[in-house]
Amino acid sequence: MLYLHGFGHFHPENELDNRFLESLDIGTNDEWITSRVGIKNRRTVLPLDYIKATKNKDLRAAQEARIYSNAETSKRAALMAIERAGIQVSDVGMVIAGDCSPDHCIPSEASSAAKALGLEVPAFDMHAACSTFGAMAHFADKMGAALPDYVLLVVPENTTRVTDFSDRASAILFGDATAAAIISTKVPSKVSVTSTLFGTAPSGADEVVIPRVGHFFQNGSAVQKFAIKTMTELLRGIQGAVDPARRLIYVGHQANLTMLHSVAKRCEIPEERHFHNIVEYGNQAAAGAPVVMSQRWDDFRPGDVCGLVVVGSGLSWSSLRVEFA
Numbered sequence: 003m004l005y006l007h008g009f010g011h012f013h014p015e016n017e018l019d020n021r022f023l024e025s026l027d028i029g030t031n032d033e034w035i036t037s038r039v040g041i042k043n044r045r046t047v048l049p050l051d052y053i054k055a056t057k058n059k060d061l062r063a064a065q066e067a068r069i070y071s072n073a074e075t076s077k078r079a080a081l082m083a084i085e086r087a088g089i090q091v092s093d094v095g096m097v098i099a100g101d102c103s104p105d106h107c108i109p110s111e112a113s114s115a116a117k118a119l120g121l122e123v124p125a126f127d128m129h130a131a132c133s134t135f136g137a138m139a140h141f142a143d144k145m146g147a148a149l150p151d152y153v154l155l156v157v158p159e160n161t162t163r164v165t166d167f168s169d170r171a172s173a174i175l176f177g178d179a180t181a182a183a184i185i186s187t188k189v190p191s192k193v194s195v196t197s198t199l200f201g202t203a204p205s206g207a208d209e210v211v212i213p214r215v216g217h218f219f220q221n222g223s224a225v226q227k228f229a230i231k232t233m234t235e236l237l238r239g240i241q242g243a244v245d246p247a248r249r250l251i252y253v254g255h256q257a258n259l260t261m262l263h264s265v266a267k268r269c270e271i272p273e274e275r276h277f278h279n280i281v282e283y284g285n286q287a288a289a290g291a292p293v294v295m296s297q298r299w300d301d302f303r304p305g306d307v308c309g310l311v312v313v314g315s316g317l318s319w320s321s322l323r324v325e326f327a
Contacts, residue, residue, distance in 0.1 A: 003187065004143040004195040006324065007089070007152070009296035010082030010182040012075050013283060018044040018053075018162070023173055026057065030170040040259025044177025044284030046162040047075070057167040061215065064163045065105075072105045072158035072180075076115035079182035079296075080156055086299065087152070087184035094184070095150025097125040098142070100134040101157055102287045102315070103164045103212055115156050123150075131210065132255055133200065133312050134288040135181065136320025140198040146187050156182045159289035166217035175258070176218070177284030181292035192304075197243065197323035199236065202316045203228075210315035220315075226261055229313045233265045236321040240309035241269060243323065248307050249275065253298075255312035256280040256290030265311075277301070277308075288314065295324075302326045 020032040020042055035041060048058065052067045076099065084091055097119075099112035104127070106114070112125035130137040138155045158180040167173045206228065210220040233254055244250055252271045254262050259280050266276045277298045279290075286293055291312050302308065308324040 004139060004198070005186045005189060005191040006193040006195060007184040007186060007189070007191045008083045008086030009292060009299050010079040010084070010086065011293040011296040012078040012082070012180045013045040014047045014070055014075070014178055016046045016048065016050055016069070018046050018177065022050065026054065026167060026173070028168055028170040028173060030174060035174045038260070039174060040281060041174060041284045043282045045179065047160045047178050048162050053167050058165060059168065061164060061217070068160065068163060070160070072101065072111055072160055073114035073118040075160060075180035076111070076156045076158045076182065077118040079180040080115065080119060080154055082296070083154070083182040083184050089152055089184065091119055091121065093152050094121055094154045095123055096153045097121065097123060097156065098128055098138050098153060099156045099158070100127050100129040100138060100288065101159050102131055103159070103161050111158060112156070130200070130314060130318045130320070131316055132288045132314030133316070133318040133320040134314070135292045136198070136310065136312055136322055137200045137318070139185065139195055139322055140200040140320060142185055142187065143195065143198050149187050151186055151188050153185050154182060155185060156180065157289045157292060159287040161218065161287050164212050164218050169217070171222065172218050175285045177286055179283060179286035179289040179293050181289040181296060183292060192327040194325055194327070195322050196325050197240070198321070200320045202318045204316065206317035209317060228317055229255065229257060229261055230264050232313050232319045233311045234268045236311040236319060237265060237269045237309050240321060240323050244307050248305055249303065251302065251306055251308040252276045253291050253294050253308055253310045254278070255314070256294065257285050
């Protein structure tokens with residue numbers, strides 16, 4: 003059994019609203035963006051003046067211009083998760099991290115996050131693009147009693163650093179966020195993950211790409227079709243295993259609002275049971291769904307079941323059935 007003891011999240015202060023993107027003169031405006039992806043605002047670790055002056059054409063300059071490192075945003079989200087879990091930093095016995103745009107090839111993001119927290123514990127990365135958080139939970143569950151009492155999962159997604167702000171198709175999507183969670187396979191809590199699933203379809207590996215040195219790219223229409231189909235299947239699988247009398251909450255991959263609503267409609271999930279944050283925070287890559295869990299942590303009630311379903315590059319997918327006692 004996998005237990006969830008607390009979620010945490012962090013968003014940088016700088017806001018990328020639709021009016022700012024319109025000021026970049028890349029052929030977009032609020033109406034165009036809202037009608038396609040439903041996003042009104044995003045956050046970024048980059049200075050707005052830097053984006054406006056350069057449109058982020060030089061990724062090395064972006065690394066130097068950023069206000070926060072991935073390690074720093076990881077620390078901030080982790081401290082919230084640790085406080086909510088009611089433990090001390092020193093109680094964390096392992097750190098597992100992963101994201102779509104790491105700061106370095108080496109060291110691992112997990113080692114950098116552990117250092118920022120002052121931890122001397124095993125730390126390693128597990129990377130499955132936007133499916134990373136679900137993949138972490140899936141494999142942690144399988145590792146069982148081999149894990150220490152408390153494990154920190156952290157997903158620092160500061161992807162505006164690799165976004166081409168001269169390309170309106172990409173510029174309108176991404177917002178930066180970091181998610182964290184304290185899990186345990188030994189210490190019970192009132193929140194448990196009763197089912198996990200992870201898989202990939204490697205034939206689609208080239209559909210969503212961030213090159214070693216280059217900007218984000220995706221085959222948008224093909225990826226959206228895959229995402230809607232796969233997330234619908236994952237959520238229906240969770241629905242079929244849950245007593246209809248219980249309140250089922252849907253938390254999906256925060257890619258775009260149209261996609262999220264399409265899955266909700268197909269699975270007959272009413273809006274009040276669809277938790278999302280994409281309108282105000284954009285596509286937060288692998289951090290999106292766990293950040294929603296963190297932001298809405300106090301809104302879950304005893305007896306609730308949450309279906310957390312995500313897809314990502316690879317092509318990959320994961321799902322978690324989270325139950326609140």
